[in-house]
Each structure stands twice: as structure tokens, then as C-alpha cells.
Amino acid sequence: MGEEMGVITRFLEEKMRQARYDLLGPGRYVGEVPGLEVRVEAENLEEARSRLREALEERLLQMLRLGFPVEGLGEEDARMDRFRSLVLGLWELVQKGAPPSSGSVEAPEEAPAGAPPLEPPVPEARPRTVEEWLRVRGIAVQKRTLTEGEEEREKVFSRLALFLGDRYSSLEKLYDKLKWSLSTKRQFELSLADASQEEIANSTQFCTLLKQYAFLTSYHYKSEDRLIRAKASTEGFVQNFLTGGWLERYIKEKVAKVLRSKNLPHEIALGYQVVLPGGEPMELDVLVMVQGRVFWFEAKTGEFQAHISKYSRIRKLLGLRPQESFLVLLGMDKARAKELSALHEMTVTNQATFLEPFLEALENA
Secondary structure (H helix, E strand, O other): OHHHHHHHHHHHHHHHHOOEEEEEEOOEEEEEEOOOOEEEEEOOHHHHHHHHHHHHHHHHHHHHHOOOOOOOOOOOHHHHHHHHHHHHHHHHHHHHOOOOOOOOOOOOOOOOOOOOOOOOOOOOOOOOOHHHHHHHOOOEEEOOOOOHHHHHHHHHHHHHHHHHHHOHHHHHHHHHHHHHHHHHOOOEEEEOOOOOHHHHHHHHHHHHHHHHOOOEEEEEEEOOOOEEEEEEOOOHHHHHHHHHHHHHHHHHHHHHHHHHHOOOOEEEEEEEEEEOOOOOEEEEEEEEEEOOEEEEEEEEOOOOOOOHHHHHHHHHHHOOOHHHEEEEEOOOOHHHHHHHHHHHOOEEEOOOOOHHHHHHHHHOO
């Protein structure tokens, strides 16, 4: 036990040396530990240090208790097993309210060389919902139930998302023009003179749908010139949908469809606003629970470089394997996606192929 506690003490001291402190205003100091999502506020610097140390210890115990990997703390499987056994013993005493007689807890004895391994601790009950799964990990969920009118609006969003996602290869030029119109608040022109009949049909049909639901404030197609003139609405929900929200809904609808086809009970959470253990707010695009297992999807229709490292860090915080965490990048080619996956320890894919690695991960428990 002494060796393990010494390693934990050194780990905590090293993390505290890496801590950052900032003065946000009079009597408001903030302290945080990079990489572990630990953040506190206090009235003075000394109190911030004290609170940060307590929060760091609590976060470490939580991660070890749940079996999460802790970078920099014992890479050997045997040592990590001993750490977890020690923490489970401490946790059991806390839960029972029985203080140790000597102020310490003895770690379970190691099995003699050649002896069969000790039975692992009985796992906790498997969470039944996505929200419960997050809560077990110390992640608070801030969400609300949709009203009847909002549910109808979601149906429209899903219909448009499926149309765009299923036909994206022939709608890519139109989609780029729509985003340009949103950013400039100006009317755009799109020539379809050299386009295929499929591209013309899909582009005009999609514009007609967008105009019907007032996503476009103006739309005209001049058939003799094969020219589209249109302007995107400046409404906030239109901006959110066309700049990325549609891809999240597309992922949700496609995953739901394939799970229904396999008769697999599931829950899909879209756009959960959460607060991470260190107090950092974040939106998780799509969380899928299938038979107690959780898969996480993040969707990006534009620049992703500033976000991918954060997603990789959150993946570890969630305790998910790389093959259970997906970053879906619009138009990303397979070769580059494979390289990004290896570099950032997530499954990077695109809107056309994301179901393939998901189904593979689903089959390989």
C-alpha cells in the first residue's frame, strides 16, 4: 500500500505544480488543473489552492473508482488494478460510514506468485439511461422537455437533415452558397448550367423545401438559364441548422434507423447541454445508448482543428474507447480520416461512412 500511496501523492503534487490561477475580479480567483477538467473559484489565492487540491483529490478518486484511465498514474495493468482496489476499499468505508480504526485502510493483499487472480470487485449496476450514465461520471445535464410545438419543429428539421445528408454529394455547391448567404446576409446565385440532372433536381427540390418552411426568404429558379437565385433567412434557428445542426440530426436519424432495423432497444440524446466535473459547460452532439453501452458522436461542418484535441480529452473523461467516440467531419476523405483517428485517438469519419465504424464497434463488445 505504501508504494501506491507514494505514487498517488507524487501525482497530486505534480498536477498541483501544473495548476493555473487567474484573478477574474475583486475577490474572485479561479484555479484549474489542465487535462483533468478540475476548476474552482475562491475569494483569495490561498483558498483557491486549498479548494483546488480537494477537488483534484476527489476527481482522481472518482476516476479510479470508475475504472477510467488516468494519464501519468501507473501505466501497468497490475498497478492500476491495485490502485482501483485501494480506492474501492476507501469508497466502501465511506458509503458504510465506518471510519478506519487507525486512520488508514489496508489494501487487499496481493495474490502469491502463480496463484489464480483475485476475483474483481462486483461492478456497479449498469446505468439505464444516458442521463444516468452521465451523472455517474460526475457530469450534470441541463436539458428540458420539448413542448408540442417544438416537437413538430424537430420533425421538420429531421426531414430537411435527411434530405441534405442523403444527397450531399449533389448538393455540396448549393450548401456552400447557403452558408455564404448566411454569413453575408445577401442573395446568392448558383449556376447549374454544367450540372447533372440529378444535381439540378435535388438542388431545386431542396430550395423549394427550404422556401416552404421559410428557411429562404426568396427563391427563384430560371430554367432556361439553369440559374438559382435565393437568400437565406437570418433567423437564429435557420443559422443554427444550416451551419451544423442538420448534421447532428442526420447522424441521429441514421443511427436510429439502423438500430430499429436490428430490433435493438436504444436511447439517443441530441444536443445535451452538460457541465463537466470541473465546471466547464459543453454541448454533447449525439449520445447513443445500446444495451447499456454508450457511443458519442460530434459533428463538424466546417473548421475542426481547434476542437479535435478537446474532443480527445473529453473522450477520456467519458471513459469511452476510441472506437466508441466518433468525430464526423463533412466531406472528409478516408485517408486523412484514418490519420486523424490515429493521432487523436478517436474515430474520425465523414457523413457518408460514419455508420460503418459504428456498426463494427457495436458488434465488437
